[in-house]
Amino acid sequence: MKLLVLLLVILAAVWLWQRGRRVPPPGRRAERKALPMVRCHHCGVHLPGSDAVNGRDGAYCSVAHRRESEGA
Template sequence: MKFLLVTLVVAVAIWIWRRNRQEELDAAPPPRPAARPAVKGPQEMVRCVHCGLHLPASDAVSGRHGSYCSDLHRSAAEA
């Protein structure tokens, strides 16, 4: 009999807790979606004159004969 009474009390407590939790969720404003990072447009790609690697023009190193992927390749090709 005591087991039945304890089970009933626990069941009622869980029911009350869930009902209050649902009311809190209904009252809360919906979460805002996370801001998406801005997508940049396509970038111009250039080819390294020394090794043939393609890379964005903004990352390339300019030289006398064209664009290079690094200072080391520029100095090697122009030496």
């Protein structure tokens, strides 16, 4: 009986060890792409290009900085 319990414990340990070593298939991982970053022409802060406010002289982090820099 002791031998059977020992064998079950060893099999469970091997199963858990193998399960932890598995690598998920490449298609199942969520692919995250980096956003292009731009620098505010007024204060120098870096921010995602999708959040930037575009002006004559470049990209800005806010409308207020665009107004201050361009005088509009």
